[in-house]
Amino acid sequence: MPRLIPLDPVIRCLLVPSSLGLSIVGSEAVLEKTNILSLGATLRNNGLDAKIGKPIRPYFPCAKPLANLLGRLADKTEAAIRSGERLLVIGGDHSIAVGTWKGIGRALGSMPGLIWIDAHLDAHIPATSPSGNAHGMPVAALLGEVVPEMTDITGPPLEPARLVIIGVRSFEVAEYRLLNR
Template identity: 40%
Template sequence: MTRPLRVIGVPMDLGADRRGVDMGPSAIRYAGLHDELVDLEYDPTDVGDLPVTHPEVGDPDAVTPRTGNAKYIGEVENVCTRLADEVAETLADGAFPLVLGGDHSIAIGSVNGSARDADVGVVWFDAHADFNTPETTPSGNVHGMPVAAFLGEGEFGDTDWAQANVKPENVALVGLRSIDRTEREELRESGVSVFTMSDIDERGITDVTEEALDVVGEGTDGIHVSLDLDWLDPNEAPGVGTPVKGGVTYREAHAALERTARRDVRSLEVVEVNPILDRSNRTADLAVELAASGLGKRII
């Protein structure tokens, strides 16, 4: 029997500082996503893309109250609020939400939607901590803030749209290798579990992933998986806006997502594919492959 799945595109590049990531959803679809989902015995329905204001139209200085230095925060709030509704409605309809980004700021909406009527854990596969706030950000780019946002850190604690029903002790960041000084200090006090590339080097990807999944699954109703393609080494995934050397390999990434699929995953997002920076749609192809592993694909 096929399983219902809803593909939700979010062509957002307002949270980043490089253009092109808004074409990520199209590139991922072009890489054969639909056929892969059908092969996995899902019944996919693609609802298209949420409308997103272009940076040429939006005002980076138009901020809502108490947002500090956060570019396009009003537009980000608008998109993430609608995305949260879409994800929550998908789950209420008994379908699995697969969200395609777009920059990582969209995770504020994905997590809020997944956690609306449930206690949810979050596993975050990323090179970056994404734990800045409008007060601490060195760039003002909201794609560096979503974890802090959905946990209600700093000024995000005064918002209704950003803070989600997620406990810090049920959040695990896996594969970090680029952390700002303030983020490092805040993370140490946060209760969030952090697994760096050094941990993966020392212990191996499967051991680290299993511990992270144990953390996020403890006492929760399911897991939201957030996959940023810059988690991988740039030699594997060149089409990302903020590449960092020393990331996970092709097989390490698949091994982690294969382990993740064995748990109670209730929602998945794939973000930060930038076709302008890619080579022959290689990163989008990889995004489809990894999403398939996260949804249960096996070698045999």
Template identity: 50%
Template sequence: MAATPRTVTIVGAPLDLGQGRRGVDMGPSAIRYAGMEERLASFGCTVVDRGNVLAPEPEALAVGDERARFLPEILDACAGLAAIVEEIASSGAMPLVLGGDHSIALGTLAGLRAAAGQPGGVIWIDAHGDLNTPASSPTGNVHGMPLAAALGRAGDGFSHPGLTLPAVDPGRVVLLGVRSLDPAERELIREAGIRVITMTEIDRIGIERAITEAIDRVSGPGFVHVSLDLDALDPEVAPGVGTPVKGGLTYREAHLACEDIAESGVVGSLELVEVNPILDRENGSAAIAVELAASALGQSIL
């Protein structure tokens, strides 16, 4: 995939069932309102917007299993997203998925897996690991489980006829910017051999070396995807997220990471998740999401 793809196809996934704070379902609209299509078109991308996948609202649903709240409905929504992502990727366009909470990544990755015919790699840029399971999660919120599910490690409850799993190769998964992990997530990381580049390590080696290593590790057959949770950035930079953790990426570190992703030419899909305009300041976090997408898709200063 070239650094500036010929066609970028946007699809929104306004799902907020995977976490406990309302508002993240408005993330796709907030990001569009911040000028995503216009920004990408300004440096040569042909942009197609497929609208939003259907996502139910929690008021109309029963919680179900408290260990994985709203899981059947989340899986149905992810299956709908997977079908669209598979279609986009198979057409040769770049899928750009706008969340919604991070549980939607299961649909994105399953769709990429179906299109590629084999598992791929992912750079998971996030303050959290999202590697819990229903048995280990301290909250029962599914947005803390999608990477475990994409690895086929979250249990039979995540099986769904519309989701091709496992979707990613654990040897080609890099968590970048992590600073909050639960005990079971640490155990799974060690067992599966997943590379984790914490904020402490980034402080020591610098973002350039960190992202270069991440790109090298995830490159390979199938697909290469970047899943960017805005809470990877420091809350002072991007306050409009549901689970902020102090000590995150700076504005320039995040941009440099995305610029290096574009220059690598290996990334074929991108998603931006967890923008919550209710918690934001003047839609600033959505605006940053637009800027980071532009950097990741090839916009440069010169």
């Protein structure tokens, strides 16, 4: 049975500026593009407070930089949830969903349901991905499919019956088959 944790009125903002899941750069600039400095003021103006720490950045040199980043994100996510903090993760590409959700699953004892809102299924595995980019694979990794550097992250898998995907407009047949299976 999942553990219930009371929530603090403070929002813990985990910043993860990374484009490790892509073959092109740009999404690591999310902090600069979203004017992250105004986030705390916006939350305070709406009756909440924010704890914004140092960004969790990729570590180089490292044999598996994406796994390292996702593992550190999972650890910080787990710690925030266990301490009762409300959590907002702001990052670059979709690969960070694995670190976020694995950390939540570890803190709660099981993976909660996931509503994935995206134009794409993000359910590729390396053998089916046209681009080979990890940002197109987090849903498959969360479901327990083998995705290098993403399935190295400890935590419970997402149960397929607890996944809802909304907003899809484009996908490949292999992703659709994986999700139907």
